[in-house]
Amino acid sequence: MAKIGIDLGTTNSLAVIYKDGKTIKIKNSLDSYITPSAVSVDEDGEILVGEAAKDRLISHPDVSASEFKRNMGSRSEVELGGVKYTPEELSSLILKKLKADSEAFLGEAVEEAIISVPAYFDDNSRRATRIAADLSGLKVERLINE
Numbered sequence: 001m002a003k004i005g006i007d008l009g010t011t012n013s014l015a016v017i018y019k020d021g022k023t024i025k026i027k028n029s030l031d032s033y034i035t036p037s038a039v040s041v042d043e044d045g046e047i048l049v050g051e052a053a054k055d056r057l058i059s060h061p062d063v064s065a066s067e068f069k070r071n072m073g074s075r076s077e078v079e080l081g082g083v084k085y086t087p088e089e090l091s092s093l094i095l096k097k098l099k100a101d102s103e104a105f106l107g108e109a110v111e112e113a114i115i116s117v118p119a120y121f122d123d124n125s126r127r128a129t130r131i132a133a134d135l136s137g138l139k140v141e142r143l144i145n146e
Helices: 051-059 087-106 123-136
Strands: 002-007 012-019 022-025 038-041 047-049 064-066 078-080 083-085 110-117 139-145
Touching (some): 012 087, 038 051, 038 078, 038 087, 047 087, 064 078, 110 123
Antiparallel strands (some): 012 022, 078 083
16 A cells, blocks of 8 residues: 655646655656646536646636635635535545546555645645545645645
8 A cells, every 4th residue: 555745736736656765756647747736527517637627727617626725724615517616625636636546557555645735824724635635535644844
């Protein structure tokens, strides 16, 4: 069972693993190291995360969201496709994608993560990040400052 490091970014996110004395960046399903921190809902109600969601930010802004990390720990909500999401729920979708891509890349289960957060995150924002991780199926070993 692997433990990964995640930079849950406002614009883009990235997962890494420390193995054999070095840090290895984990490629996502599109063979890229970077996953855009964007979520969208398509016409069939399917949730899109990453590059596909980023592409829809301009063409379908009413069912797409990004930069929700800035609202972590607040009571704000974003409506996508008739469903209201909290920043924690949207962030959990990004984390779930990073987890799935990491498992595919590594060929083993990933259940724990160390997540970097902005140094200015207060206790509410940090708690919200832990909630997002829980929703994604990840246990947070530690939150570290960016």
